[in-house]
Amino acid sequence: MMDFAPILAALRRHRTATLLIALEVALACAVLCNACFLIASRIGLMHIESGVDESSLALIKLDCDDCNSTDLNARLMAALRAVPGVQSVAAVNTVPFGERAGDNGVSIDREHYVAVPHFYLGGPGAAETLGLHLAEGQPFQPEDFRTGDVWVPADTPVWISRTLADKLWPGQSALGKEFWVTDKFHFRVVGVLAHLVRPDPGGTRGSGAAEWSVFAPMAPGKVLNGTYAIRAAPADLPRVLRDAREAAQKAAPEAVLDLAQSRRVSELRSDFFRPSRIMAGMLVGVIVALLMVTALGIVGLASFWVQQRRKQIGIRRAIGATRRDILHYFQTENFLIVSGGIGVGMLLAVVLNLMLMKFYELPRLPLSYLPASAVALWLLGQLAVLGPALRAAAVPPVVATRSV
Amino acid sequence: MFAYYLDLAFLSLRRNMMLTALMVLAIAVGIGASMTTLTVTHLLSGDPLPGRSQHIYYPQVDAEPKRSDDKEPYDKLDYQSAVDLWSAHRADRQAIVVDSRLKLSDPASGAPPIMSMMLSTTADFFPMFDVPFQYGGAWSAQDDASRARVAVITADLNQKLFGGANSVGRTLRLRNSDVRIVGVLKPWRPSPQFYMVAGGRFSNGDTADFYGKPEDVITPFFTGLDINDGSFWQFTCWSLPARTGHLQDAPCVWLGLWVQLDSAAKAADYRRFVADYAAQQKTLGRFTHAGNTRMRSLMEWLDFNGVVPSDVRLQTWLSFAFLTICLFNTVGLLLAKFLRRSGEIGVRRALGASRAAVFAQCMVESVVIGLIGGLCGLLLTLLGLWLVRQQPVAYADLARLDVPMFLLTFVLAVGASVLAGVLPAWRACRVAPAWQLKTL
Numbered sequence: 001m002m003d004f005a006p007i008l009a010a011l012r013r014h015r016t017a018t019l020l021i022a023l024e025v026a027l028a029c030a031v032l033c034n035a036c037f038l039i040a041s042r043i044g045l046m047h048i049e050s051g052v053d054e055s056s057l058a059l060i061k062l063d064c065d066d067c068n069s070t071d072l073n074a075r076l077m078a079a080l081r082a083v084p085g086v087q088s089v090a091a092v093n094t095v096p097f098g099e100r101a102g103d104n105g106v107s108i109d110r111e112h113y114v115a116v117p118h119f120y121l122g123g124p125g126a127a128e129t130l131g132l133h134l135a136e137g138q139p140f141q142p143e144d145f146r147t148g149d150v151w152v153p154a155d156t157p158v159w160i161s162r163t164l165a166d167k168l169w170p171g172q173s174a175l176g177k178e179f180w181v182t183d184k185f186h187f188r189v190v191g192v193l194a195h196l197v198r199p200d201p202g203g204t205r206g207s208g209a210a211e212w213s214v215f216a217p218m219a220p221g222k223v224l225n226g227t228y229a230i231r232a233a234p235a236d237l238p239r240v241l242r243d244a245r246e247a248a249q250k251a252a253p254e255a256v257l258d259l260a261q262s263r264r265v266s267e268l269r270s271d272f273f274r275p276s277r278i279m280a281g282m283l284v285g286v287i288v289a290l291l292m293v294t295a296l297g298i299v300g301l302a303s304f305w306v307q308q309r310r311k312q313i314g315i316r317r318a319i320g321a322t323r324r325d326i327l328h329y330f331q332t333e334n335f336l337i338v339s340g341g342i343g344v345g346m347l348l349a350v351v352l353n354l355m356l357m358k359f360y361e362l363p364r365l366p367l368s369y370l371p372a373s374a375v376a377l378w379l380l381g382q383l384a385v386l387g388p389a390l391r392a393a394a395v396p397p398v399v400a401t402r403s404v
Numbered sequence: 405m406f407a408y409y410l411d412l413a414f415l416s417l418r419r420n421m422m423l424t425a426l427m428v429l430a431i432a433v434g435i436g437a438s439m440t441t442l443t444v445t446h447l448l449s450g451d452p453l454p455g456r457s458q459h460i461y462y463p464q465v466d467a468e469p470k471r472s473d474d475k476e477p478y479d480k481l482d483y484q485s486a487v488d489l490w491s492a493h494r495a496d497r498q499a500i501v502v503d504s505r506l507k508l509s510d511p512a513s514g515a516p517p518i519m520s521m522m523l524s525t526t527a528d529f530f531p532m533f534d535v536p537f538q539y540g541g542a543w544s545a546q547d548d549a550s551r552a553r554v555a556v557i558t559a560d561l562n563q564k565l566f567g568g569a570n571s572v573g574r575t576l577r578l579r580n581s582d583v584r585i586v587g588v589l590k591p592w593r594p595s596p597q598f599y600m601v602a603g604g605r606f607s608n609g610d611t612a613d614f615y616g617k618p619e620d621v622i623t624p625f626f627t628g629l630d631i632n633d634g635s636f637w638q639f640t641c642w643s644l645p646a647r648t649g650h651l652q653d654a655p656c657v658w659l660g661l662w663v664q665l666d667s668a669a670k671a672a673d674y675r676r677f678v679a680d681y682a683a684q685q686k687t688l689g690r691f692t693h694a695g696n697t698r699m700r701s702l703m704e705w706l707d708f709n710g711v712v713p714s715d716v717r718l719q720t721w722l723s724f725a726f727l728t729i730c731l732f733n734t735v736g737l738l739l740a741k742f743l744r745r746s747g748e749i750g751v752r753r754a755l756g757a758s759r760a761a762v763f764a765q766c767m768v769e770s771v772v773i774g775l776i777g778g779l780c781g782l783l784l785t786l787l788g789l790w791l792v793r794q795q796p797v798a799y800a801d802l803a804r805l806d807v808p809m810f811l812l813t814f815v816l817a818v819g820a821s822v823l824a825g826v827l828p829a830w831r832a833c834r835v836a837p838a839w840q841l842k843t844l
Binding site for chain 2: 063065150256303
């Protein structure tokens, strides 16, 4: 490696330009770290495991305010089961990525709310149709499926997601534990699900609560009607859904089929995350544009310096410096400037992250992003300076002997 | 002299096309990105009722028995409180608002029914919010009291059902009831749909849905409760209602109340009236605490709900950080460009040009770059807004460039390039003539 002293001495004579490039790199570093972090958190959320068999599931939802719910359920379940290719049908209140059906504050002591999970309700066979995977505990018994007037029966055995179990009873097994909604509804945990996301993971209650879900058994009736989960082989599903929509409309002409919700769960998922995808795409765009602008700035200024120092380069070459020495000189110079920028930029990145945390409830920036973006900017700097540096190395020694 | 400097600027810009293009591009992309996001933020954070919003207020009381005075009251009112405050008629105008989903059809056409949103409110809603009518008009206070089966429909629904014709007097079937259309609105798109804004602080910044379109059909409040009984959603309940969707006697909050108070004195009076009402309810035993009342003005209420989606705000911040980087870049490149001409500048100075003259020459060149960059930036802004309109968000159709933002684009572009030009121009005019002449 070459001696830094002469480079630093030269840079001291170009303080303004050096400072400009260093500041540009610093800002780029701060934005790069935080933008990458934002992208990573969005993508992390987009890959969340829903806990249901999305590829084999579709939803049929009808609005019918004045239907006899028991009759409606019977007609529709029969019509949907008759669609060729349907493996099973079950009444549910909603599915992951569908419309939110009901959040309720739960307490363990009937007084203080601990969490506000989403309550999924499902009729007989709903757990199997959705493809829920029980990690601990027992399946529901036929007598667990009872009707209610307003909501679930006052005493209900439920399954809850692992995340919710850890929130309600940290460090303990949730099986057999009990919780309350107001002081009227009493729930007993009989099963823990490895995963089950809210219908809007990362939405209403933030990403920490993405998997706060309860799954309660209930007989189809006054409370549970009009919404059905259909299971079919993934390859058949588009056709099955088309037929099921027709069958549902024919079976209940007085009801209005909700076309926005009556879709495959994978489609609902893709729609739900579309804003996140767009935001991530925009952030990638910002990063690319940012790096390009920074690189172009470096190219522009380095070219200027090379042209300004042609004579000095010629003299150095004439008194014995090799092309490689000249090349290294400009590369080292760039390395020093970018390093200075990165040093300031890391501080800026942390400050920016603190601001974002304050205003946007973002988590803390993992420190690993700092060295990663430093490496990226070093590489970018070296790449940008390569062209001008090669041009500098090509300056012939004879320039030294000319007066211009 | 200015014309000559302009000639010189163009000459210099042509001399190094590559460098010029870089600078113009940097400014254009920076301006384009920041103006796109700024326009969206501007549209979303604007006043939905310019000139009137300062007279519009949203009173709140807290009927939940288990809470205390130290928490914010719920965003909506229970039935009893809303109807009591409304029927006191102590404000210049007052309207209760609630929306619900229901089945809607045109019985004359026999077309299949569609699910629609219905707004149920009281007669003052229309004059208070300056809602424009195409045909007919609002219903009367008498219609509110008598639960008249009347409705006002939006221009969109009128287009969909009646092809845009004057449909006043025609019949609409709402769920199982027939209502007579008394008014058709002109296209009306308040941004946000302010009268329904509530619960923004629980939405984790995901507030794009506040910018949805107004409900298709508007009915008198009590009429709406009759027609769509059993389909009303609570904001929240502290105990489960006895009948789902029937909330008149339920321990739930679900209604919004808007009042118009034309002077500060009236606003103070009404504030006192709301506080007195809460105290009276406490005496009667219906409230457990009475100190928890609020009365925010419309803009304070929107602000409290953080209506501008956090994604939009984040994008604005990011794009301005980006513009700053682009500016640093332009400063660096301009510096290189001007100092490269140190020789010329030295000659000009030696021939008698003042520092101010050299400075002016350099600034003219920066502003030319800024204007070209601004023009390209404007095109990029239009492109950016087009991209926003393709997004599946409720406010997509609002994203258009208006005159103030159009002008701001140029102010920002020229301002930015002047800012970027000052330092390099100052450095250029400090060039020592003697030193430069010696090296020539």
